[in-house]
Structure formats: structure tokens, C-alpha cells
Amino acid sequence: MRSLINFLLRIHFLLLFILIEVFSIYLLINNNNFHKARFVNLTRQVTGNFYTKTTNLKQYLSLAEENQLLAEENNRLLNIIESTYKSDEIFFRSVNDTIFNQRYMYTSARIINNSINKKHNFLTLNKGNQQGLRPEMAVVSNGSIVGIVKGVSKNYATVISLLNLDLRISSKIKKNGYFGSLNWDGKGYQTAILNEIPLHADIQVGDTIITSGFSSIFPEGILIGYISDFEEKKGSFYEIEVKLSTDFKSLGNVNVIGNLLQIEKLELENQAVKND
Amino acid sequence: MIKLFPRYLASFILLVFLQVFILNNIQFSGYINPYIYVLLILALPFETPKWLLLIIAFTLGLTIDLFSGTVGMHSSATVFMAFLRPYILKVISPRDGYESETLPQLRYYGANWFIRYAVILILVHHFFLFFIEVLRFSDFFATFARVVLSSIFTIILVLISQYFYRKDTRR
Structure with a gap:
């Protein structure tokens, strides 16, 4: 028993570090959760x-x-x-x-x-x-x-x-109604990426992107931004870069x-x- | 040791205010955000008990976290940095060891020593912080660029702070 206590005393620094670090990361993960940021x-x-x-x-x-x-x-x-x-x-x-x-x-x-x-x-x-x-x-x-x-x-x-x-917005192209999901790519506060638009959709730079209204959070037709660039991704979808209208x-x-x-x-x- | 307490408490409050109300609002091109608050961990005396080091680091990180709404992120990074501090100090110690009555500051052990000390620990902290923020390695180089650029700015600020110490703490 005594040798156990001695052992614990000897490695108290490492133990305390692991304890605090695990606690911090527990807090972090817990709060990253979409709905549980109480x-x-x-x-x-x-x-x-x-x-x-x-x-x-x-x-x-x-x-x-x-x-x-x-x-x-x-x-x-x-x-x-x-x-x-x-x-x-x-x-x-x-x-x-x-x-x-x-x-x-x-x-x-x-x-x-x-x-x-x-x-x-x-x-x-x-x-x-x-x-x-x-x-x-x-x-x-x-x-x-x-x-x-x-x-x-x-x-x-x-x-x-x-x-x-973490946030995905159900959105669509205003002129022809093709819908996809939009999320931020973490690069710069002015652009986001719209995925899942099929290749046969007719899109051009400058087309307006709006919310689709499918999600029960956003009403239909809230402005998101304008297409600034697009390219074909592997598979059959476009990867569209959207310039956000919100500054x-x-x-x-x-x-x-x-x-x-x-x-x-x-x-x-x-x-x-x-x-x- | 005890007589230093008020001074460190004051610098704790000062650094948190500086970080939360000024530096967190400065955003150079979305990439660079200096985190000067780690200076407190750098500046603690050599004789600080190791367990106290961890607890101070956790408190400091958590305070910053509460103000930036990212509970756990800064605290885990700061605790990790504090954990490595004793080992780094041992590795880069001058030939005769550290004298008593001195602090880990530029004026006691020279620019060469201090820059090595600060650069290693700040890089460790920023690396941990930015990677735990994204929680993945897919955009490794984008994140790495943020680590390096932000570290450079933090290091510059830390070095500037050393020249502030010089005047008012000479005993």
C-alpha cells in the first residue's frame, strides 16, 4: 500500500496532467455537440x-x-x-x-x-x-x-x-430549383461550397442561390449568395463556390x-x- | 514565491483583458490571431511546483475559453504547453543550471536562450490549439500555415513584452 502511494506521488505530475487534459477534451467534445451547449x-x-x-x-x-x-x-x-x-x-x-x-x-x-x-x-x-x-x-x-x-x-x-x-443549409438555385446542401469550407469568410447539384443542371457564374425551405428552419427564398465559380467533382455532381451575400x-x-x-x-x- | 503572487495575479487579469478585448478582435486576413496570454505560463518562476503550473494553465485557458465560447479548446492547449514546460526547461538549461532569485526572462538568460524557450513552447501551444480546433488532419497545410503565422505574431508580442518588464521590475 505504501509503495503504491509512493508510486502515485512520484508520477503525480503526469497523472494530474492526464486528468486535466482529459477533462478539457471532454468539455470540448461535449460543447461541440450541436444542441448541448448549455x-x-x-x-x-x-x-x-x-x-x-x-x-x-x-x-x-x-x-x-x-x-x-x-x-x-x-x-x-x-x-x-x-x-x-x-x-x-x-x-x-x-x-x-x-x-x-x-x-x-x-x-x-x-x-x-x-x-x-x-x-x-x-x-x-x-x-x-x-x-x-x-x-x-x-x-x-x-x-x-x-x-x-x-x-x-x-x-x-x-x-x-x-x-x-458543422452547419449545413439546404439550398437551391433560384432560376431552376435544383437543390443541394451548402456548407462552409473554412477558407475565408466570403465564400461557401454548394454540393449535390447534378451535372445536367444548367448553371452559370452569377446565378442566385437561395434557401430551399425544406429544413423547417429557414423560410424558402432567403438569399444566400451568388455563384462565383464551379467545377465538376468526381462522380456526377458539381462543386459550386458561392460568394456569400452576407458580410x-x-x-x-x-x-x-x-x-x-x-x-x-x-x-x-x-x-x-x-x-x- | 509568495511575494510574487500579486504581480502574477495582476498580469493574469491584464493578459486576459488584452487577449479577449483587443487581440481577439484583430483579424489579419482570417489567418492570424496572436495568443499573447501564454506569456503568463512562460513567465512563471522556475521553482513553481509542477502541479500548480498545470492548475494555473487550466484556469487561464478556461478563462479565455469562456470569453471566446470555445470551452476546452484553449484550456487543453495551455495545459499541454504547461506540461511540457519543465522538460523544455531541462533540455535547454544553460551549463550552470538556473540560479535562484531569477525568472525565465530575457534579461536574466539573454536573447538567445529566451527566444529558443519561447519559440518551442509557443509553437507547441499553437500547434495543439489549431489542430484541436479543426479536429482533423485533412487540410493539414492550411492549418499549419495558420499555426506558423500566428506563432510568429505571438512571439513578436512576447519579445516586445520582455522590454516592458525590464523597466519596472528591476529590484
């Missing part, structure tokens, strides 16, 4: 306060408050448009047909932390649970894509930026879009899978 959210409450203060300073310099007022005004108008459009179908409402209810809700938020130089970039918004944000909501800026809300705390939310190797370096105010029918759609789709 720890980050908890600490965001604290660090978020610091970021709010420094961002307020930056906001003053760029007079972004004016922008925010405009963004809020926009949201109010967008909400009105959606609901007036749907209320044409008042007949169907009377039989309680949920299909014709309002489908998307818009709200605005301010970015208080942003990065573009890592491989897994995240943004922090100044709104959270209390302001109605939920995980899996879409984030856009001026009608072009930014990312997806990952976790929310009471007053802050973290957003997976499009500039994150991630100068983001300030964003809109968050909630899909009111998301749960219903997912439930239906899960049911279909089960019945198979």
Missing part, C-alpha cells in the same frame, strides 16, 4: 454582460442605434404583412384549419459578439428566452442568411454562424425568424419515418 449558455450570462458593455461603445461609434430602430420598424411591418395576407382566408379559419395561420414570426436582435476567424464560429445576440427566442430559429440580416439559433439563456442567445464547419465582418442588427408550424411539421415527418 454550459456555454450559462457562462454567456456572465460574459454576455461584458460584451454588452463593449458593444454599446462600438454602437455609439457607428450610430447603429438608428439602424436598430429601422430594423424594429421593419419587423413590425413584416408581421403586419404576413398576418394581413393570411387573414384573407378567414373562411378556413372558422373550421380551425391551422394551415392558413401565420407561419413565420419576425423579431429583431443585435449582435453583441461575433467571430469569423475560427473554424467553428458563433455569434451572440442580445435577446433570449424572455424575448421569445428558441433554439432552431433562423437568423437573417437584410434578407440574407446569417445562421441558426443554437441555445438560449434568459437574456442572450448563441447562434451558429454560417461560417461553421459577416460588418454584421450589426439581425432578424430572427421563428417557424410557428415547425413542431407540427417535424412530428408529421417523424411519424412518416416510424410508419415505414
Whole structure:
């Protein structure tokens, strides 16, 4: 027994190192997981306060408050448009047909932390649970894509930026509707790669890429960017380089879009899978 | 040892602020991001107990992590670097060993020694950090370029910091 303790004392440095290193890597892996970043959210409450203060300073310099007022005004108008459009179908409402209810809700938020130089970039918004944000909501800026809300705390939310190797967006070519999946290749904040477009699709440099609306997170038709280059990959698909229309370096105010029918759609789709 | 504590605590706070609020916002072309905070590990006294070294490294890395939303990334890299520090010190020790009452700084052991010491440890740290960030070896050379470019900037900053020490800590 004593010799065991002596042995442990002799190699305590190595043991402690392995212990701490394994713990660190455990934390890392746990937090890389798409939906399980609770720890980050908890600490965001604290660090978020610091970021709010420094961002307020930056906001003053760029007079972004004016922008925010405009963004809020926009949201109010967008909400009105959606609901007036749907209320044409008042007949169907009377039989309680949920299909014709309002489908998307818009709200605005301010970015208080942003990065573009890592491989897994995240943004922090100044709104959270209390302001109605939920995980899996879409984030856009001026009608072009930014990312997806990952976790929310009471007053802050973290957003997976499009500039994150983990994120895939279902997207399509506007003019002919061919769809594929878009993800970032980690090289530079201005381009991403669109895969799975078949070779017989007619594409040209400059074509517009938009979201497909298949994913229940993004509405159809949110602008992603424009084709800047493409080449044939082995197999029968194009590898298309897309120049992103969002400038991630100068983001300030964003809109968050909630899909009111998301749960219903997912439930239906899960049911279909089960019945198979 | 104890009388040095306030000074290291102050430099801990200073380095974290410098890193989080200034250097993390500087992005040269998306490739280069210097990580000056490792200076704290470089500057700890020779007699620091090894276990304390690891714990300081973990605390420092975790603090940086919490501010950059990447829990575990900086802490694992910093702990790895701290683990190697005693061995590196042994390998590059001057012929007569290290004298007591001295610190691992440029003014005690000269530019030649200090640059070797800093370059090895900073490269180790950055290499670990950037590779654990991507978690794969497919874009090896792109990641390697980031390691080298960022290390160069960190080393330059660390060397500059040595000339700041010179003035105010002469006893």
C-alpha cells in the first residue's frame, strides 16, 4: 500500500496532467455537440454582460442605434404583412384549419459578439428566452442568411454562424430549383461550397442561390449568395463556390425568424419515418 | 514565491483583458490571431511546483475559453504547453543550471536562450490549439500555415513584452 502511494506521488505530475487534459477534451467534445451547449449558455450570462458593455461603445461609434430602430420598424411591418395576407382566408379559419395561420414570426436582435476567424464560429445576440427566442430559429440580416439559433439563456442567445464547419443549409438555385446542401469550407469568410447539384443542371457564374425551405428552419427564398465559380467533382455532381451575400465582418442588427408550424411539421415527418 | 503572487495575479487579469478585448478582435486576413496570454505560463518562476503550473494553465485557458465560447479548446492547449514546460526547461538549461532569485526572462538568460524557450513552447501551444480546433488532419497545410503565422505574431508580442518588464521590475 505504501509503495503504491509512493508510486502515485512520484508520477503525480503526469497523472494530474492526464486528468486535466482529459477533462478539457471532454468539455470540448461535449460543447461541440450541436444542441448541448448549455454550459456555454450559462457562462454567456456572465460574459454576455461584458460584451454588452463593449458593444454599446462600438454602437455609439457607428450610430447603429438608428439602424436598430429601422430594423424594429421593419419587423413590425413584416408581421403586419404576413398576418394581413393570411387573414384573407378567414373562411378556413372558422373550421380551425391551422394551415392558413401565420407561419413565420419576425423579431429583431443585435449582435453583441461575433467571430469569423475560427473554424467553428458563433455569434451572440442580445435577446433570449424572455424575448421569445428558441433554439432552431433562423437568423437573417437584410434578407440574407446569417445562421441558426443554437441555445438560449434568459437574456442572450448563441447562434451558429454560417461560417461553421458543422452547419449545413439546404439550398437551391433560384432560376431552376435544383437543390443541394451548402456548407462552409473554412477558407475565408466570403465564400461557401454548394454540393449535390447534378451535372445536367444548367448553371452559370452569377446565378442566385437561395434557401430551399425544406429544413423547417429557414423560410424558402432567403438569399444566400451568388455563384462565383464551379467545377465538376468526381462522380456526377458539381462543386459550386458561392460568394456569400452576407458580410459577416460588418454584421450589426439581425432578424430572427421563428417557424410557428415547425413542431407540427417535424412530428408529421417523424411519424412518416416510424410508419415505414 | 509568495511575494510574487500579486504581480502574477495582476498580469493574469491584464493578459486576459488584452487577449479577449483587443487581440481577439484583430483579424489579419482570417489567418492570424496572436495568443499573447501564454506569456503568463512562460513567465512563471522556475521553482513553481509542477502541479500548480498545470492548475494555473487550466484556469487561464478556461478563462479565455469562456470569453471566446470555445470551452476546452484553449484550456487543453495551455495545459499541454504547461506540461511540457519543465522538460523544455531541462533540455535547454544553460551549463550552470538556473540560479535562484531569477525568472525565465530575457534579461536574466539573454536573447538567445529566451527566444529558443519561447519559440518551442509557443509553437507547441499553437500547434495543439489549431489542430484541436479543426479536429482533423485533412487540410493539414492550411492549418499549419495558420499555426506558423500566428506563432510568429505571438512571439513578436512576447519579445516586445520582455522590454516592458525590464523597466519596472528591476529590484
